[in-house]
Each structure stands twice: as C-alpha cells, then as structure tokens.
Amino acid sequence: MQGFSGILRNSDGTFDALSDNGYGNKANSADFVLRIHRIAPDFGTGQVDVLGGINLTDPNGFVPFPLTRADRVLTGSDFDIESIVRVADGSYWIGDEFGPYLLHADRAGRLLRAPIPLPGVRAPENPAGSPNLGRSKGFEGMALQPDGRMLFPLLEGTVAGDPAGTLRLYEFDLAAGAYTGQRWSYQLDAANHAIGDAISVDGDRLLIIERDGAQGDAAQVKKIYLVDKRDRDRDGVLDKALVADLLDLANPRRLGGFGTTFRFPFETIEDVVILDDRTLGVLNDNNFPFSSGRAAGRPDNNEFITIRLSNPLHADERVLRR
Template structure:
C-alpha cells in the first residue's frame, strides 16, 4: 500500500504571487469607497490570496505526459511533479486552514492517467496575498473496493479512474466526495483510503461510467455529474446535486438528492434546482442550515466574455408543486465592490474564471470562494497566461439568516 503523501508542500513562483495581489491593509481608494457606499446591495471584497499557476508537490511523480510538449498558456508540459491545481471543493478547518480538493487533473479521462487524486491543506494569508500549502492526502483504494480495473497497480487513484468534484467531512472525520465519471459518491477515511464500494447515483450514468453495459445509452452529459455535495449541520444527510440535466428532464432543471449516511443509501427524496438559462451549470452547494444552501451558478465563459458567475441562497422548504426550490441571488461574482483595491486594480472586482467550483460559509455575512484554474488550460486573468488558484472572501450586503 502506498502511504498518503504528508508534510509540507511548497509552491513554486512565490515572487509572482506578490504581483498584483492586494491585502486588507491596503489603503482604500476614495473612488472605490464611494462606489461601495452608492450600492448597498453589492457584495464587498474583503480578502484576496493566490497560489501561482506553476505550483507543484515537491518530490512527487511526473505528470502531464499526455498533454504533448507544446506550451499551453505559457507553460510547457510535461511536468516534473504533480501540480497543485483544480480546486473544486473546500472544507474549513478549525485552525484557519482549509482542505481543498483537486479535480481529475487535466480535464479528461484520457489525459489524466498520471495525475494522482489529492486533497491539499491550504492556508490563505490575506495580509500578504499568498496561499500557503501545508500538506495533503493522496487518495487510494488499498482494500480493493473499486469494482473496475484501476490505472495503477499500487491502487493510488488517478484522474483516469475518477473525477472528484465536491467534498464534505463527516462528524467522524471521514471524507465524502462527489464524482463525475459515474457519477458516484466516494467515502474515504482520514488518510484518504477508500472505505467502501463507490455508490452510484440511482438511474444516472455518463458515457464515462464503468457501469455502462454494451448497448446502453448514457443519460447524463460528460462532466455533468456530482459537481456539488453538501452535508446537513448534524452530519446525518448528504445532499448531492448534478451539474447538468438528465436526458428527458427540463434543460434548466438539475436534480438535488438526499443521501442518508447511517443507511448508506439514497432516501428517495429529491428536489429540482432551476438554472437561470439552459447551458449554465451548478458548481457547488454548501449548507447554511437544515433547509437552506448557498449554490454557485455559472456559464462556460471566462475573462471579459464571462457573463454569469453568481451565488444563490437556496431554500428547500420553499418549492412549487413540481419540487422546484426557491432561490435568491446573494453575490454577483462579476460585480463585487473593491474599496480596498484588493487583487486587481479597479473599483469593481471580477472573478471571471471559466470554472468557479468552491464556496465556503465563513460567517453570516461572509463567504469564501475559490476557482478551479484547470491548469494549464485556463487564462481568464491574462490571455495567454495560465491562471493561478485564487481564494477570495466577500462580505454580503445582508445576513444569510435574515433572508427568508
């Protein structure tokens, strides 16, 4: 059995992280302050930190061999080590750090066989504008619970085996991860070792599902599986949500399920989340209380072209006859007041990334949001330059608990 890789992880290119990074100690600009005061309904940027694009796990194995050798957004593959990238889910720790989940690696099953699936422990330092990486866990299946052949003989899990996209931690310290290829729910211990057979979403399969039988037609789009996964405040229930619609469903409707941890089974309860338009995606879901969640909704555009990057408050007790839940906008991530000049210059801060896939509730009026930089594919901040991983905090115009 290969042991999880623990200990300090360093980020390459720290000097670059200081360029253009602001902190809460920066002097507020009169224009920015005026803009924030003129629109009390706009969220405010309160923290910004970044991890440079070319950040790698030291001493780790090579990766990116299937990407060719031509530069991609200024970065030339393959890589000598495993990149620290693709933050698609986040969990808050008591010591101020966060557990951040990387996705399947380089965006596809075919090119990610040498990317090891991993949970990174990160610590944003908003005073310096840097994200520290303190260690992490490599995911594995030493007891052979996976029911199909794995890429590696040592049963370390790779991006060709699973596409992990969402994560929660149960009261017992174990991790539950939502996955897209199946889609499956995956249950890991504190050391990142799989604890049981992957649990499929009832009646749903993608073209990448190992469970497809010959002649069977998949009914969920590629990369549209369990992008979102929330856990109830008491830890008894999980709430996985698909990123895209199931064949035959309304193209604006996403299925939100309930899963009972004690029974290790889906309960049969289901809600409908309605996107603002067909073609959008729901990218994360986090519980606020027993019945309400915050959810990210986004388009598939980046940079100046990005048009829809929003966070909504979702209420499962307020639904119509078809089970469609009520939602209300709490943050427009493309229109955040920036009175302290954090991150990038300007009175308005935009979070214009193709994939924004992680949100965490930090307080009744504060959310943390992270992007998935799809290293080295995305270039939202600067065309032709691979995106960093960014971690921002925003102050909401009103309390989550006051919204009904």
C-alpha cells in the first residue's frame, strides 16, 4: 500500500489514512486512484488491519479541467493530496499540492464543490500557469481549529520572493468558503528542510513535523515541534519548541526488537495524530516502492508508532475528543 500523507482518528479506535498522489509526480501516477483508507491498529500485538476505504471522485463535474479517467474517479495525475481534516458533518477537507487547492468531499469521497485555489500562489502543475512555488510544495499540512470554524493549511515550500526557509500558514473560513487574508510564517531550521504535517493542539498551538530529505543512517532531522501562532518573542515567525526527536526516541523496553534508542529514519514522515494528552501517533509515507529508510535496498513498509511525551500537551478537550 502506498504511504500515508494524512491521518484522522475515529471514535471506534480506527483511523482514516490518506494516500497521496501515488508515485511522485503527475506523469507516473495516472493509474493510482486517490483513496482514504480505514485502518485498525492493535497496539498490543503490533498488527494493523486494513478494513476498507473510499475513493475520491467527481461525479458532478466540479473539477474545471480534464481528468485522467472518464468515470471521474480521481487519480494521482489529477491531484497530489497531502493533508486532511474532517468537519462536524462528516465531510472531508483535503489539501493538494498541484494547485495548490483545497478539496471538499462528502463522506463517500465525492467532491462537493470545485477545487479552491490559493490566491496569488501557483505550483508548476497548476494549469493556470505562472508558477511561484516549487513542485510538490503545496499544502502538506492542514490543521482544523478546535471550534471547527477555520482551517489552517500550511505550504511545504517557500513562495518566490519570501525569505528563504519560510513557509506560509493560511487561515480559511469554512462558513464563508474563502481565505480570510490572515497568515503566519513558519521558519524551517534549514532552508532545505520540509514539513510533513500540521495539526491543531488548541486555538493557538499546532504540532508540526519538520524533516530533512535523507533516510536511513543519513537522516539527521526528523522532529515534531509545538508551534504557537501568538509569536510571543515578536520575531515575525511562529514560535516553536521541540516535542519529539524522531531519531532519538527512548526505548527502554526494546520494543519491536530495536535497541534502547529508537530511530524513525524515513525520508518522508507525514502523519501525526494526538491519541491522548501525552501520546502521539506518527506514521511515515513509504513512497512505495522507492524509499528504503529502514533497511538499505529494501522497500519501506508503512509504520505506525506511538510516542509517550515527557510532558502533557494541555490540548483543547475538543481536540482530544475528535
């Protein structure tokens, strides 16, 4: 199964996991159907069952440009989906990198409206032309405000003309169906890093995965930061504090047959979910069959790990119940 680029926790212990565009670009992903999988991990045995899922489709013809398939089932040549939230009515909002666009789909995966473009920003894959964002650098992360009113989509790449290594976090009003004009800047530790996911902790704080592009023994930066939109030090970028170093996790019981230090050394780590106030779930995108971070020369599995934090997040109760 192609790797996971977004995850949602369900009330019954299962998770909805989003697979991205397939095999890395438009040209080689026309035969990959965009899909939300339903998975059920058993944290006691370490097994994960795949229960099913839904395909993303556009039966009502909302997408204004030609699709790959005549039946209007969406493929990896149509969109590169990387982030997902679920709102109160059960519908999904999905962040795409080819536009970048926001996609709104019902519980069965059917689009409910035309893709919503980001004003003033275009990726190279956008048919409107004049790109000012790198390829596959669109909405890699997207957080939902705990009260359900706003989305906060985060670009993976720097918009042309912005300071090197800064990423734009936007605010989108769900009731209005439009961007509010409010935005923030996230500063990467290094300009060649990328983000992997962004989720809400409360109305002001988010968890953001930051990573380098290396894998295996060469991997040096795979981190989860707690980020604050209030910018208390007034430096013009989001405040950030380290929550977990995914290359240096204590494993005193040697779980999984690993040593007392556990590494999550994958090129693309794109999923974080809050399980309780001191426990996170983290998943990789295995880029099947191209990544080999766990064992050189062997295609990576998708892995689902849980991390016990040293300190509670003090997350919004609505986030913990979601």
